[in-house]
Amino acid sequence: MVNKMVKNVFARREATLMILLAILLVPITMRSPQFLSPRNISTILNDMAILAIVAIGEFFVILSNGIDLSVGSIIAFSGMACGMINEAHPVVGAIPLLFIGMSIGLVMGLFNGVLVAYGKIPPIITTLGTVNIYRGLTFLLSGNQWVTAHELAPSYIAFPRSTFLGISYLLWIAFIVIAIFYYFSRFTRTGREVYAIGGNPTAAKFVGVNESKIRLVVFAISGLLCGLAGALWTARYASAVNEMATGFEMQAVAACVLGGVNFAGGAGAVTGVVLGTLFLGVVTNALPVIYLSVFWQTFVQGLIILIALTLNTLSDRRKHTKLLAQRRAE
Amino acid sequence: MSDRRELVAKSRLIEEGALKDRLINFFTMWEVLLSIIFVVMVIFFSTQTRYFLDWFNLMNATFQFSEKAIMALPMIFIIMCGDIDISIASIIALCAYAVGSAASAGASIPALIVISILVGTAAGFFNGFMVTFLEMPAIAVTLATQSIFRGISIGLLGDQARTRFPKNFGLFGQEFIKGTTIPLEFVLYLILMLIFAFVLHKTTYGRRLYAIGNSAEAARFSGINVKQLRVINFTLTGFISGLTAILLASRILSVRSNIATGWDLEIITLVVLGGVSITGGKGSVWGVFLGSLLVGYLKFGMGLMKMSGTLMTIVIGSLLIVAVLLPRLLDLYKANRKLRQQHGQS
Numbered sequence: 001m002v003n004k005m006v007k008n009v010f011a012r013r014e015a016t017l018m019i020l021l022a023i024l025l026v027p028i029t030m031r032s033p034q035f036l037s038p039r040n041i042s043t044i045l046n047d048m049a050i051l052a053i054v055a056i057g058e059f060f061v062i063l064s065n066g067i068d069l070s071v072g073s074i075i076a077f078s079g080m081a082c083g084m085i086n087e088a089h090p091v092v093g094a095i096p097l098l099f100i101g102m103s104i105g106l107v108m109g110l111f112n113g114v115l116v117a118y119g120k121i122p123p124i125i126t127t128l129g130t131v132n133i134y135r136g137l138t139f140l141l142s143g144n145q146w147v148t149a150h151e152l153a154p155s156y157i158a159f160p161r162s163t164f165l166g167i168s169y170l171l172w173i174a175f176i177v178i179a180i181f182y183y184f185s186r187f188t189r190t191g192r193e194v195y196a197i198g199g200n201p202t203a204a205k206f207v208g209v210n211e212s213k214i215r216l217v218v219f220a221i222s223g224l225l226c227g228l229a230g231a232l233w234t235a236r237y238a239s240a241v242n243e244m245a246t247g248f249e250m251q252a253v254a255a256c257v258l259g260g261v262n263f264a265g266g267a268g269a270v271t272g273v274v275l276g277t278l279f280l281g282v283v284t285n286a287l288p289v290i291y292l293s294v295f296w297q298t299f300v301q302g303l304i305i306l307i308a309l310t311l312n313t314l315s316d317r318r319k320h321t322k323l324l325a326q327r328r329a330e
Numbered sequence: 331m332s333d334r335r336e337l338v339a340k341s342r343l344i345e346e347g348a349l350k351d352r353l354i355n356f357f358t359m360w361e362v363l364l365s366i367i368f369v370v371m372v373i374f375f376s377t378q379t380r381y382f383l384d385w386f387n388l389m390n391a392t393f394q395f396s397e398k399a400i401m402a403l404p405m406i407f408i409i410m411c412g413d414i415d416i417s418i419a420s421i422i423a424l425c426a427y428a429v430g431s432a433a434s435a436g437a438s439i440p441a442l443i444v445i446s447i448l449v450g451t452a453a454g455f456f457n458g459f460m461v462t463f464l465e466m467p468a469i470a471v472t473l474a475t476q477s478i479f480r481g482i483s484i485g486l487l488g489d490q491a492r493t494r495f496p497k498n499f500g501l502f503g504q505e506f507i508k509g510t511t512i513p514l515e516f517v518l519y520l521i522l523m524l525i526f527a528f529v530l531h532k533t534t535y536g537r538r539l540y541a542i543g544n545s546a547e548a549a550r551f552s553g554i555n556v557k558q559l560r561v562i563n564f565t566l567t568g569f570i571s572g573l574t575a576i577l578l579a580s581r582i583l584s585v586r587s588n589i590a591t592g593w594d595l596e597i598i599t600l601v602v603l604g605g606v607s608i609t610g611g612k613g614s615v616w617g618v619f620l621g622s623l624l625v626g627y628l629k630f631g632m633g634l635m636k637m638s639g640t641l642m643t644i645v646i647g648s649l650l651i652v653a654v655l656l657p658r659l660l661d662l663y664k665a666n667r668k669l670r671q672q673h674g675q676s
Contacts, residue, residue: 122609129650132592139638253473293488295489299480302475305473313464
């Protein structure tokens with residue numbers, strides 16, 4: 001009964017997003033029919049692949065009732081490190097670089113996690129500090145220099161664009177990440193424990209969930225995925241710049257909130273986050289189509305988050321009162 | 331006779347213990363620790379460079395941190411209640427945009443001040459309304475409004491700048507008190523600080539903020555209108571942001587959409603470093619005053635020693651983390667000590 005209800009709620013949230021997406025697409029395609037051309041769709045998907053990877057990491061942190069504001073800086077550091085390694089040793093191919101990026105991200109995520117889990121520093125403060133520390137380290141690492149396209153090995157730059165079965169490697173990686181973490185969140189013990197900690201930490205502790213471990217794990221996942229995203233970012237945009245991915249945490253959080261992830265923790269799903277990412281991608285790509293200057297992008301993103309947040313809160317409250325009424329009737 | 335001697339010895343022992351306790355309590359007080367760190371820092375920089383301990387330099391350096399220190403004051407109230415506002419830098423940008431545009435259209439100085447404060451207050455009230463009446467987490471709301479407020483100024487300004495201001499507009503952010511080398515801005519900060527200290531420490535309003543921070547539920551049951559107070563906090567922060575925007579625009583006489591970027595972190599660092607507990611209910615204006623001076627002069631000293639801005643960002647970020655970690659360790663130490671004493675007595 002409870003299981004069915006929970007399923008219904010999630011089904012509804014994802015269904016709402018699908019419908020909204022469809023409604024949004026109608027005027028856009030009427031205005032510019034080539035918006036839904038395979039070419040443009042593939043552009044949108046490829047643009048969103050990196051965001052999807054990062055948003056899934058952010059999802060687990062928010063699910064545990066935390067927040068990771070340092071994602072942009074981790075991307076920058078690992079992306080810069082990968083770019084510099086590739087510049088110095090062109091023999092190191094794309095796949096080793098992905099793993100190097102992931103290990104760098106993992107270390108940075110673990111640092112966040114240790115401070116939160118064992119230092120008992122609130123996640124917002126920890127990551128507000130590390131977002132600057134990591135960005136500063138990026139500048140120190142690069143010596144304020146950039147790595148430009150001609151300094152990178154062509155094989156590395158070509159990697160995200162290469163295709164397998166007509167789909168780019170970048171998208172394949174995003175699919176794999178989505179699949180792994182979908183499975184992780186639904187069918188593994190640790191994954192379910194993240195839900196438990198986010199939903200009710202006290203109750204979770206009483207049934208034997210190790211809170212510190214879970215908090216460490218979510219930040220480690222976020223860091224790992226940001227590291228991966230950094231390695232991909234440098235290849236896809238064919239350069240490593242110190243300021244890269246500044247403010248990317250906003251987009252990651254936006255994707256989560258749009259996907260129906262509850263900011264108070266404990267509710268949400270990977271599928272929702274993926275749809276939220278897609279929604280954000282369509283909106284961002286549609287801005288030029290509706291003749292809105294790119295300068296308004298920040299505003300539109302903020303507005304979308306606020307609207308989604310309000311809708312989430314209101315629907316949660318409605319559910320809550322309905323439940324109360326039910327209980328009273330019984 | 332021997333009884334008496336024993337008694338004297340005992341009382342002396344107790345006194346010594348009490349003295350030691352008091353000393354430990356005193357030196358682990360956050361404000362005292364901050365003062366010690368501040369003095370050590372001043373001594374360090376004075377030995378490193380002869381330009382540090384110079385009255386004119388020290389006063390001139392306040393230009394670099396007065397505005398942030400002013401913003402930290404209303405932030406104390408917000409954090410005291412367990413909320414947070416990471417949209418203040420964007421509110422300042424929005425106000426500065428309004429000021430710059432109005433000035434370009436030929437508005438007078440009083441009109442500019444009114445406009446800036448109105449815009450800021452409205453933005454702050456919007457935050458407060460969303461947080462309290464829709465019961466959404468402050469961090470989520472202000473994360474969204476951070477983009478919204480900044481987005482409006484980016485959208486309207488684009489890559490333009492507003493640089494036309496009335497003739498005497500530079501007065502607020504650039505001038506000194508007549509006949510002295512004390513900046514007007516710094517004096518304004520000191521006055522505001524005293525007002526905020528009075529409100530927080532000497533009025534019912536201030537005590538209520540502590541009550542909310544310790545337990546919002548208990549505060550509500552004891553008849554405090556928690557929602558109203560939290561809305562006032564956010565609105566007040568918006569109001570002060572409007573004021574700060576005037577000072578900032580007056581100091582640099584140029585408004586771009588990226589103005590005050592990154593101030594959120596620095597201002598929250600000042601408050602947390604000043605000993606205000608991020609979970610609410612603990613802290614003082616004096617601590618934040620010391621924290622503001624500490625960070626301000628740390629950056630000034632590092633600048634004199636030709637350290638890069640990058641390094642400063644790393645230091646500030648680390649300070650924030652250490653400032654939260656350290657009080658926790660101190661509390662742990664104190665609790666342990668107490669426990670040990672209790673065991674010793676029984």
